Amino acid sequence: MLDALLTMDPLTIGLGVFGLLFLLKQICTPRNSPPGPLGYPVVGNFGQFAIANRTATFRKLRRTYGDVFRLRIGSCNMVVINGYDTLREAFIKHGDTLSDRPNDIIFKLLSSNGKGIVASTGEFWKSTRTFSLGALREFGFGKRSLETKIQQEIAIFLNILADKNGEAFYLGAIAQISVANIICSIVFGQRHDHDDEEFKRLLHMLEQELVLSTKASIAIFFPFLRYLPGDVTQLDATVENSGKIQSHLQDQIDQHRATFDEENTKDFIDAFLKEQIAQGESDVLCDENLRITLTNLYVAGTETTATTIKWAILFLIHYPHVQTKLRKEIGDVVGFGRFPSMNDKPEMVYTEACIHELLRMGNIAPFSLLHGVKENTKLNGYTLRKGDTLIPNLDSVMFDESLFEDPKTFNPERFIGDDGKLNGKERYVIAFGLGRRICVGESLSRMEIFLFLTSLVQRFKLLPEDEDNLPTLEPVVTLTNSPQEFKFKAIKLK
Ligand code: HEM
Structure with missing residues (x-):
């Protein structure tokens, strides 16, 4: 035996040892770990994690392994959490141990080592999130003044649509600029014209932050790739893009300080700045934390809502009877002489049902954001270990056939009971996540979506470019699901 080993070349021995270690790691899964598929050497379950068909793969794995299953990718142990009850158990009941962010390279690089709201954890996260929510409320969230600002942006948005004179066109960055202007007015106290090229460049960089970090996420699992020549992981490009955004934001901070x-x-x-002067500079109250927080609000507050508006237009083109019914309710409650307002909302059950269905079918953040495990925690009889990375699979609820019959059809009526009121199923639309990390911008986003959708349908009939050839409903998948670019016609109603 020893003789045979001595005659082998070093490469064969190396591969043999490596294979053995890998097998041992697969077999010696710590006791009580969630079940999951066996993976390949080195890459583990990378195939099952491929972003393009992740929703379909996870639906299949859930059927095999249940609500809590494990995937091993490179150096990472990922646990996917599925189903309404299990997600609530994890992120509400065990919120104290399962609300961290993982300690991964993308979160670190894009957040100056865990600054801001999105990537931070512990007391630092709590202070930054609490301060931010307070300031956002002070300058708009839930206030009448914010509604007026949104209506002004909508008026400009609708004028741009009217200028197309019923010709088919791509929405492009129009929704993005309108939505970005709303967050800009709260955060920077200013808005920008739709033809402001510098602003468009900034929005492009913010959009790139999502696109590049999706590509760069391979470095989370295989950190050594980072050191290969040619920026194969796109990490350098991600850091460069983020640096440009930071320097723009620092200019804004300096101008405000002056x-x-x-x-x-x-x-x-x-x-x-007021808080910084009152309390003195600290880890939380420093320019770096302000810059990252501003980036979080800008990125999370623009792409998500603008993408939802694009989905709304696409679904209304595909389901013209929904558009007609929506317009009828708007006519009955608001009429056609003034803009809809938030005061109208309680009387507009069908509109509310449409918005729930839009958030469900748009499914724009199917896997929410990654969470980390602070301490070993029991979930459904399995142990989630400190250092594991958690994927909250929101898609597993919003497309669950046992909760939503025929889940791939856009059907607002599914949320309306026999008494004509909402039937409670809306609680399963968890597009904004759940638990302590629930989206900071939910109330703003819901207000924007209601006002954009109702004002748009009140004034325009939305039609496809070609009735016999509808644009696809298949999403472009990055960290979010967004519609593929499509042309449509907006016909102004008399
Ligand atoms: C349709 C629109 C939106 C959707 C579907 C959405 C969805 C989400 C989801 C799923 C999360 C992750 C929750 C978790 O980690 O468990 C999140 C976090 C977050 N969202 Fe949103 N979001 C939207 C709009 C907005 C807006 C308008 C803003 C800002 C004004 C915003 C700011 C944030 C921030 C700062 C976080 C991180 C919260 C934390 O880590 O504590 N989002 N959002």
């Missing part, structure tokens, strides 16, 4: 007036704070940045 004109700061304690008696007249106008926006989120002023509120932060």
Whole structure:
């Protein structure tokens, strides 16, 4: 035996040892770990994680392994959490141990080592999130003044649509600019014209932050790839793009500091500077944390809502009877002489049902954001271990056939009971996540979606470019699901 080993070449021995270690790791899964498919050497279950068909793969794995299953990818142990009850158990009941973010390279690089809201954890996250929510409320969230600002942006948005004179066109960045202007007015106290090229460049960089970080996420699992020549992981490009955004934001902070007036704070940045002066500089109250928080609000607050508006237009083109019914309710409750307002919402059950269905079918963040495990935690009889990375599979609820019959059909009526009121199924639409990390911008986003959708349908009939050839409903998949570019016609109603 020893003789045979001595005659083997070093490469064969190396591969043999490597294979053996891998097998041992697969077999010696710690006791009580969630079940999951066996993987290949080195890459583990990378195939099952491929982003293009991740929703379909996870649906299949859930049928085989149940609500909690494990995937091993490179150096990472991922646990996918599925189903309404199990997700609630994990992120609400065990919120104290399962609300961290994983300690991965993308989160670290894009957040100056865990600054801001999205990537931070522990007390730092709590302070930054609490301060931010307070400042966002002070400058708009839930206020009448914000509704007026949104209506002004919508009026400009609708004028652009009217200028197309019923010709088919791509929405392009129009929705993105309108939505970005709303968050800009809260955060920076200013808006930008739709033809402002510098603003468009900034929005492009923010969009790239999502696109590049999706590509770069391979480095989370195989960190050594980072050191190969040619930026194969796109990490350098991600860091460069993020650096440009940071420097733009620092200019904004410097300008605010130069004109700061304690008696007249106008926006989120002023509120932060006021706190910084009152409490003194600290880890939380420093420019770096402000820059990353601003990036979080900008990126999370623009792409998500703008993408939802694009899905709304696409679904309304595919389901014209929904559009007609929606317009009828708007006519009955609001009429056609004034813009819809949030005061109308309680009387508009069909519209509310449409928005729930839009958030469900749009499914724009099917896997939410990754969570980390702070301490070993029992879930459904399995042990989630400190250091594991968790994927909250929101798709597993919103497309669950036992909750939503024929889940791939856009059907707002599924949310309306025999008494004509919402029937409670809307609680299963968990597009904004759940638990302590639930989306910071949910109330703003819901307000924007209601006002955009109702104003649009009130004034325009939306039609496809070619009735016999409808645009696809298959999404472009990055960290979010967005519609593929499509042309449509907006016919102004008399
Ligand atoms: C349709 C629109 C939106 C959807 C579907 C959405 C969805 C989500 C989801 C699924 C999460 C992850 C929750 C988790 O980690 O468990 C999240 C987090 C977050 N969202 Fe949103 N979001 C939307 C709009 C917005 C807006 C308008 C803003 C900002 C104004 C925003 C700011 C944030 C922030 C800062 C976080 C991180 C929260 C934390 O880590 O504590 N989002 N969002």
